[in-house]
Amino acid sequence: MAFAWKAAWWTVGVAGQVLPWPFYLVVLASLLALVTEDARSNRTDECCQSGTKTDHEEKGNRNEALQTPSRRGIVVHASQRGTAKRLAEALVQQAMESSVVLETADAKATDPEELPRCEFVVFVASTYTDGQPPDGTQWFFDWMTEAVDDFRVGKGFFSHTRFAVFGCGNSLYEENFNRVAKQLDRNMESLGGNRMMRMGQGDEDKGTMHADFGNWSESLIRRMTSPQEDIEWDPRSPSDSSAALDDSASSDGDSSDSDIDIEDLAGKMPRGKREKGTSTTNVHQEKPEMVHPVMRQKLTKQGYKIIGTHSGVKLCRWTKAMLRGRGGCYKHTFYGIESHRCMEATPSLACANKCVFCWRHHTNPVGKEWKWQMDDADMIVGQAVSEHVKMIKQMKGVPGVQKARLQEGMQPKHCALSLVGEPIMYPQISKLVEELHKQRISTFLVTNAQFPEAVRNLAPVTQLYVSIDAATRDTLKAVDRPLFKDFWERFLECLRLLNVKKQRTVYRLTLIAGWNMEDVKNYASLIDVGKPDFIEIKGVTFCGDSGANSLTMKNVPYHKDVCEYSRAICDLRDQEYELACAHEHSCCVLLARKDKFYRNGQWNTWIDYDKFQDLVASGKEFDSTDYMLPTPSWAVYGAQEAGFDPQETRFRKVRRHKHSEAKL
Numbered sequence: 001m002a003f004a005w006k007a008a009w010w011t012v013g014v015a016g017q018v019l020p021w022p023f024y025l026v027v028l029a030s031l032l033a034l035v036t037e038d039a040r041s042n043r044t045d046e047c048c049q050s051g052t053k054t055d056h057e058e059k060g061n062r063n064e065a066l067q068t069p070s071r072r073g074i075v076v077h078a079s080q081r082g083t084a085k086r087l088a089e090a091l092v093q094q095a096m097e098s099s100v101v102l103e104t105a106d107a108k109a110t111d112p113e114e115l116p117r118c119e120f121v122v123f124v125a126s127t128y129t130d131g132q133p134p135d136g137t138q139w140f141f142d143w144m145t146e147a148v149d150d151f152r153v154g155k156g157f158f159s160h161t162r163f164a165v166f167g168c169g170n171s172l173y174e175e176n177f178n179r180v181a182k183q184l185d186r187n188m189e190s191l192g193g194n195r196m197m198r199m200g201q202g203d204e205d206k207g208t209m210h211a212d213f214g215n216w217s218e219s220l221i222r223r224m225t226s227p228q229e230d231i232e233w234d235p236r237s238p239s240d241s242s243a244a245l246d247d248s249a250s251s252d253g254d255s256s257d258s259d260i261d262i263e264d265l266a267g268k269m270p271r272g273k274r275e276k277g278t279s280t281t282n283v284h285q286e287k288p289e290m291v292h293p294v295m296r297q298k299l300t301k302q303g304y305k306i307i308g309t310h311s312g313v314k315l316c317r318w319t320k321a322m323l324r325g326r327g328g329c330y331k332h333t334f335y336g337i338e339s340h341r342c343m344e345a346t347p348s349l350a351c352a353n354k355c356v357f358c359w360r361h362h363t364n365p366v367g368k369e370w371k372w373q374m375d376d377a378d379m380i381v382g383q384a385v386s387e388h389v390k391m392i393k394q395m396k397g398v399p400g401v402q403k404a405r406l407q408e409g410m411q412p413k414h415c416a417l418s419l420v421g422e423p424i425m426y427p428q429i430s431k432l433v434e435e436l437h438k439q440r441i442s443t444f445l446v447t448n449a450q451f452p453e454a455v456r457n458l459a460p461v462t463q464l465y466v467s468i469d470a471a472t473r474d475t476l477k478a479v480d481r482p483l484f485k486d487f488w489e490r491f492l493e494c495l496r497l498l499n500v501k502k503q504r505t506v507y508r509l510t511l512i513a514g515w516n517m518e519d520v521k522n523y524a525s526l527i528d529v530g531k532p533d534f535i536e537i538k539g540v541t542f543c544g545d546s547g548a549n550s551l552t553m554k555n556v557p558y559h560k561d562v563c564e565y566s567r568a569i570c571d572l573r574d575q576e577y578e579l580a581c582a583h584e585h586s587c588c589v590l591l592a593r594k595d596k597f598y599r600n601g602q603w604n605t606w607i608d609y610d611k612f613q614d615l616v617a618s619g620k621e622f623d624s625t626d627y628m629l630p631t632p633s634w635a636v637y638g639a640q641e642a643g644f645d646p647q648e649t650r651f652r653k654v655r656r657h658k659h660s661e662a663k664l
Contacts, residue, residue, distance in 0.1 A: 072101045074103055074118045074120070076107050077105070077107065078107040079134055083126060084126045087124050087213050094221060095224070108136040116157060116161050120162055120224055121163045123164070123166070124168065125181045126168040127177070127178055130176065141183070141184065154192075159194075161194065162194045162196050163193045164197055165199045165200070166181065166201070166213060167180065167202065172205050178199075200216035290310035290372040291309060307375070311346060315392070321339070322338070322405065323392075323405050331414075337442070340408060343384065343385065343415045344415075348426040350372075351421045352368055352482060353366075353480040354366060368483050377432035392409040415444070417446065423447070424451055424454040425454065433460075437613060437616050445463075447467070449466045462612055464504070466498055466505075467510070468509050472519060475519060498530035499530050509523065509537045511537065511538065511557050520565065524572035534580075535591040536588060575594065579637040581636060585643070603630070606628065608629045611626070
């Protein structure tokens with residue numbers, strides 16, 4: 001190496017004396033390129049196992065290398081929630097059984113310039129918000145894209161590398177479906193890579209991610225072990241069908257046969273690979289169940305009781321607490337519900353958003369319309385109550401459970417339609433609400449404001465919530481990660497419809513430090529659109545690291561921060577709304593319209609549930625002031641009890657967390 005540099009500088013010195021300066025620069029550039037290439041060829045192979053051949057040796061003995069019984073390669077994964085990583089690890093194990101030596105590497109810590117040293121390079125890449133790579137991997141994919149047009153890299157950078165790409169995505173994001181993997185596949189081909197097989201695509205929406213990858217990886221390993229073997233086209237496998245490449249990505253330059261999605265396999269196959277006797281006519285298929293077996297298993301493990309094909313019920317921790325006389329939730333403080341008689345349920349586990357603070361860690365499906373089998377509302381209500389009562393009965397014998405409350409708990413009086421997903425998405429939501437009211441069960445329904453028609457046609461509910469997770473288009477897109485392109489217009493229309501509803505309406509603001517707490521003025525302006533009766537302002541709840549987002553405890557505001565934010569809203573609204581209640585334990589504050597709910601020097605935020613049921617049954621028109629009750633003194637903002645019912649017994653858990661002293 002030292003000799004090469006000395007020779008280069010000696011040549012440059014001589015050339016500088018006899019050649020004009022333009023030719024001198026050309027000579028200098030050429031020599032630098034040669035020395036750089038020499039340096040690369042002498043670096044040790046860091047990608048694969050020790051003792052692997054250098055590029056120079058590998059180029060000269062490629063055919064011999066293909067005949068060795070043990071083949072070396074790398075599986076690079078780019079993962080947000082760990083799915084791509086798990087698939088990569090599964091591929092390594094699967095390959096080991098076929099004497100193919102692979103190792104995994106995280107794209108966050110992988111140098112793309114080292115990849116050409118491996119015989120096989122497999123990528124398993126997820127696509128995150130707005131078609132972007134997972135957190136921490138942007139630089140890796142930027143390098144791959146920029147290298148395509150970088151003359152210093154060259155079009156043959158991966159000419160001795162055999163590659164394959166598998167994408168993990170969700171087809172509901174349309175043009176962003178597996179966008180990262182598609183771009184990577186194009187870049188690898190543009191840089192001279194030899195594609196072992198077409199790009200595979202896993203679709204989270206179909207719930208067949210692991211099955212798709214299993215079929216794809218099986219064919220991939222066969223091609224690794226038998227590179228000259230022509231593997232038959234399998235219409236049931238995405239291995240050759242889901243590349244969805246454009247002209248620049250198609251190996252033969254014809255994209256007409258490669259732009260195929262898994263859903264289209266029944267009616268379209270690449271030219272020359274259609275199986276004999278296969279018809280091009282689309283076969284009518286029955287609508288799928290929303291909850292597929294893998295999802296059902298995950299949700300059941302989390303404590304859900306799955307009802308039918310798309311609904312669920314779960315026992316809230318506050319229900320358990322009040323059964324033991326340890327206090328109720330914030331809705332007990334704000335509205336007077338009996339937490340031990342509250343059923344938390346949903347008729348739709350699907351949602352149209354993938355919020356960064358989702359406390360269910362995105363284990364539920366997503367969708368923009370109802371495309372699944374549909375269960376009848378009567379059946380859902382009946383089974384929901386039945387499953388809820390069974391869970392209440394299981395609390396019998398639990399230390400501290402009060403006998404009287406256990407009996408009351410077996411007769412649910414309230415239903416929080418906010419368990420998970422988007423309840424209003426269910427086509428029979430009004431029928432379901434009416435069935436609950438027939439059983440004199442109150443309804444607290446929460447919507448993410450993406451289905452304005454459903455809001456318009458909704459039957460009267462006890463209290464209708466709209467989640468206001470952000471006050472501007474850009475912030476809402478970043479926080480809620482909606483599926484709809486016109487999400488902001490849908491959001492505003494839902495707020496307008498709230499203004500014409502007669503029953504109690506609520507804006508629910510979830511504050512996330514560092515995300516949406518700078519928009520006080522914009523939040524205050526949004527109040528004019530919906531004119532809600534109440535505004536709940538709550539600090540986000542940290543639910544642990546799921547890999548689905550980058551939230552930490554630093555993003556959780558303190559109760560005092562929530563109070564200050566609430567006061568700022570009141571000031572900007574010229575005291576049209578005032579702080580009515582607080583539940584410090586939940587880090588939550590309630591603002592109420594003073595003109596409607598402050599009567600005779602007293603707040604009236606509680607609900608007369610029996611009167612509400614009578615009003616609904618009468619069929620007559622009524623409004624939110626017709627079923628209000630006075631708020632007890634202990635629940636009012638500023639009270640010494642801080643929203644904790646004095647009839648309950650406060651129970652403080654022993655905190656052993658690292659930062660347990662930072663109490664909210």
